[in-house]
Amino acid sequence: MRTYLDCLPCFLRQALEAARLATPDENIHRKVLNRGMVVLSEASLTSPPPETARLVYRAIKEATACGDPYRELKLKYNRIAKGMYPRLKELVARAEDPLLAAARIAIAGNIIDFGVGSDFDLEGALSEAMASEFAIDDYSRFRESLAGTKKVLYLGDNAGEIVFDKVLIEVLGKNGRHITYGVKGQPVINDCTLADARFVEMDKFAQVISDGSDTPGTILKLCSPEFVAAYRGADMVICKGQGNYETLSLAKDRSIYFLLKVKCPVIARDLGVSIGGIVLKKG
C-alpha cells in the first residue's frame, strides 16, 4: 500500500507521543517534531507508510537519545496479556471450531497498537472479536490452505498482542506443522522483538527469528538474508496488524493471509471496510 498524505500529520502526532514517553523535556519534544518534519518533507508517497515511519522513529531515537521509548509500555502489555492467557486458552478449548476461535483471539490482540493511540479496551476488543462478523472473511480459504501447509511464517506485530498470537500458533502447530514467528530486529513503536518473544515463551511453540530490521512492517529489502530465506521458504505467511498489511498487501508470490483489526482511516479505505472492522483476508 502506498503512503497517503493523511499519514504525514499522523506520523507527526505519533512522533510527539513517542517523544513524550522518552523524556519530559519539551525542548526535546520540539526537536523531535522538527526533525520529524524534515523526514516527512522528503518522504516518498510511493513507498508503504512503514518505510517512512522507520525513518521518523529513527529521528525520535536520535533526538531523545532513547533507544526504546515504548519499553515500559511493552512490558506492561505483555504482563496484562499474559494474565489473560489462561482465559484465552479456555476460549479455544471450549470452541466448536478452535482454529476460528484462535484466529479471532489473535485479531483481538491487535487492538494493542501504540502507533494508533494509547487508549485500548482489550476486554472489549476480545468480546467483540469473538462475536462480531468479519469485515473481510476469508476464513474458509484460510482453513483449506492450511490443510496442505507444512511451514508457516507468522509475522508478529505488537508486544502484548504476541500472547494472543501464541494462542493461535499453538493451534497452527498441531499435526507437526513447523511455525516460524518473525519479530523486529530493533525496537520500533511497540512492535515485538526477541525480548518479547522470550518473555512470553513463544519459543515453546515456534521457531522465533528476527527480521533484522526496525521497520514497523515487513519490507524485504530491509530485512536480513536469513529472514528473507524464511519468507521464501514458507508455504504460508500469516501477517498480523496494519504495518504488515501496509507493506505486504501487494505481495502476490505466495499464500499470504492478513489478520488485523482496522484502526486507521487510510487502511479502512484501502480495504473498503469501516474502522473497527476485524479482517481475515487472503492476499
Next chain:
Amino acid sequence: MRTYLDCLPCFLRQALEAARLATPDENIHRKVLNRGMVVLSEASLTSPPPETARLVYRAIKEATACGDPYRELKLKYNRIAKGMYPRLKELVARAEDPLLAAARIAIAGNIIDFGVGSDFDLEGALSEAMASEFAIDDYSRFRESLAGTKKVLYLGDNAGEIVFDKVLIEVLGKNGRHITYGVKGQPVINDCTLADARFVEMDKFAQVISDGSDTPGTILKLCSPEFVAAYRGADMVICKGQGNYETLSLAKDRSIYFLLKVKCPVIARDLGVSIGGIVLKKG
C-alpha cells in the same frame, strides 16, 4: 493561551483538509504540507495557536492560489443555518429565560468549525445545548453584568454559526443596547467575514465591523485601529468559539465572556472540562 506541541500535527491535518478543498491536485497538497511544515518548524509556542494558524493558512492560500478554500462550505452552512432560523427564534420566544435560551443556541452553533473537523451534527448539538448542563457556568454573572452594559462587542466565529449568533444578538440588543459584531478582515478557515454578515442580514441588529485581520481568533496587535478602538470602547466583549478563547483567555482589562463548545483536547485541558462541553465563562 499558549500553543502546545499537540497543535502542530493538528495544524498539518487542517492544512491538508483545506488544500483538498482548494484543489484536487495531489502535488499541490504535498506542496501545502511541506510549506506548512516550514511554518510549523518556526512557530512560537508562547503565542496563541491562531497566530500560527494564520501563517499556515497563508501558506495554503499561496500554494493553492485559492484565496478562500472554504467558500462553498461557508455558503452551505449559512444556508442550512438560515433554514433553522425561524425555529431558533421560536425556541427563544417560548423560553422561560430568553437570554439563557439564546446563549445556549449561540453555543450550539459553535459546532460548525472546519478547523476541527467536517462532520457536524448540528441538530444534535442544538438539542444538547438546550438541555445539557454547562461545563462552565458563569451565566448568572453574565446576566448581571449585562444589566449595566450599554455597548457590547460580540466577536463572531464561523459562517453558519453567525445565524445562531444573530438570535442571541437580537436578545442582547433589546433596551437600546448597542451591539457591534466583529468579523474577519479576510477569509481564514470558515470564519465569518463581512460577506457572511451581509448574507444573514446581521446589520439589521448590530453594527458589523471587520477586525482587519486574517487571524482565526482575535490578536489585537494584528487588528485594524478601528477595531481596536471598538474593543477598547466596549463595556462588555462576548467571544464566540475556540479561536477567540485561545487568543483572549488572558485579557484581564475588561468584562469579557467566552461562549463556546469545546472540540479540541488542548482547549479542554486548558479549561479543565471534557470535550463536547458547553461553556459560558467569564474571562
